Amino acid sequence: MTISLFSGQGSQYEGMGKDIAESSAQLLKAYETGSAILGRDLKEICFSAPLEELSRTVNSQPAIMATSIICLEAAKEKGFTFEGVAGHSLGEYAAMYASGMVTLEDAFRLIKARAEAMEEATQGTKGAMAAIMKIEPEKVEEVCANAKEYVTAVNYNSPVQTVVAGTPEGIEEVSGIFKEMKARVIPLNVAGAFHSKLMQSAADKFYETAKTITFNAPQCKYYSNVTGGELTDFSDMASLLAKHIVSPVRFTSELAAMNEAGADRFVEFGPGRTLTGLVKKTLKEATALNVENLETLAALFQ
Numbered sequence: 454m455t456i457s458l459f460s461g462q463g464s465q466y467e468g469m470g471k472d473i474a475e476s477s478a479q480l481l482k483a484y485e486t487g488s489a490i491l492g493r494d495l496k497e498i499c500f501s502a503p504l505e506e507l508s509r510t511v512n513s514q515p516a517i518m519a520t521s522i523i524c525l526e527a528a529k530e531k532g533f534t535f536e537g538v539a540g541h542s543l544g545e546y547a548a549m550y551a552s553g554m555v556t557l558e559d560a561f562r563l564i565k566a567r568a569e570a571m572e573e574a575t576q577g578t579k580g581a582m583a584a585i586m587k588i589e590p591e592k593v594e595e596v597c598a599n600a601k602e603y604v605t606a607v608n609y610n611s612p613v614q615t616v617v618a619g620t621p622e623g624i625e626e627v628s629g630i631f632k633e634m635k636a637r638v639i640p641l642n643v644a645g646a647f648h649s650k651l652m653q654s655a656a657d658k659f660y661e662t663a664k665t666i667t668f669n670a671p672q673c674k675y676y677s678n679v680t681g682g683e684l685t686d687f688s689d690m691a692s693l694l695a696k697h698i699v700s701p702v703r704f705t706s707e708l709a710a711m712n713e714a715g716a717d718r719f720v721e722f723g724p725g726r727t728l729t730g731l732v733k734k735t736l737k738e739a740t741a742l743n744v745e746n747l748e749t750l751a752a753l754f755q
Contacts, residue, residue: 580646681706
């Protein structure tokens, strides 16, 4: 079984998706759709914006989603098929589009509302994040639970990589403890404490847009960050997506569920190879590839 994976925030880089998008006039139309909904030139942001501008939450989320979708569509033009989808954090929005749950227009409406709400929340509440390497998730949870300042585990990426989020003081407090435990601590270049309670105002604001969107039943298996498994109840996606903003990303559990269902081939669409690397670390027997440019697209069919 083949699973399409979709990149999360932080994977962006200058010029991402340019060569693959410019290979087809049809692919370029996705930028036109996004630009009309965002009210600014999405293609210009992806192809020409300096990294600092591209990395703003309000830009990076729609830009990464657009790049992911274009890479998928380029592969589909060449005959690529898949039986399931999953995304990491904002990657769930490309996954919803890929599964047929939402139209391209509604995917951009959702991601516009999400990015704007999250950027606004980061301006009102200071937050920080860090990746904790070479230590079990249970140990990470224990340290966070005993911290004096607010900090919590938010991204379960692999058996030996967990991301924590919280106040800057909370991140500083636990970082020292993790280093004493011989863990590797990598501060993340993000604007806020994503997937933590510090994003509650964003979740509330985003919900107002999400509840106006029509969600269809997906045409393939859809795996959820919130539940950590295949999602089968699509009756209130607006509430689930709002909850997603303040809930941990249970990616390791998703991989286990996909593997148990028979998934043995994973293809990441979008900038970077982060999810490809996580699959390789977690599922040793699985095949993991990424598509982010014409070179990797060609490699998919070799």
